Amino acid sequence: MLNYIIRLICCGAAVYFMPAILSKISVDTFTTAVIVAFVMSILNAVVKPILQLLSLPITILTLGFFYLVVNVFVVYICDYIVPGFTVDGFLQPLIFGFILSIVNGIVGGFQD
Template identity: 65%
Template sequence: MINYAIRLILVGLVVFQIPNILPEIFVDSITTAIIVALVMSILNTFVKPILTILSLPITILTLGLFYFVITVLIVYICDALISGFAVTGFIQPLIFSFILGIVNSLVGSFQK
């Protein structure tokens, strides 16, 4: 449990710094960034697998490219749920999601 809390805080810090790199993403405070990290974790655990299974035919037809749309959709769901977090466009949320994935992998590799 403490490892998960450390991961949330570190990912939250990265979420707080991402608007410096990606101008179409807005995070108003560090608390909001940690909440975004928590909500993204929950959405990626529970909602993303369901969306992936439901969209499997179109994902196969597009040779896997529709998976990027699902990834961006998860970021937009997080945007709708959290008031101090805002995203626009398609590429910026996609890059945001990739950055979070890389940070989660790095933090996870150091925790083991």
């Protein structure tokens, strides 16, 4: 449980500093950033596999590129759920999800 909390805080810090890199993303406070990290972890564990299963035929037709659209859709769902977190465009949320997964992987690598 402590490992998850540490990972959540580190990902929250990454989310908090992400608007400095990506102009179409805004986060109000650090608390909002931690809530975004928590909601993203829930969405990635529950909603994303369902979306991937439902979009499997189009993913096969696009040779896997439709997974990028699924990732952006998950970020937009988080934008809808969490007040104080806004996302705009397509490329910015795609980069956001990519950076967040890299940070999550790095933090997870240190905790094992």
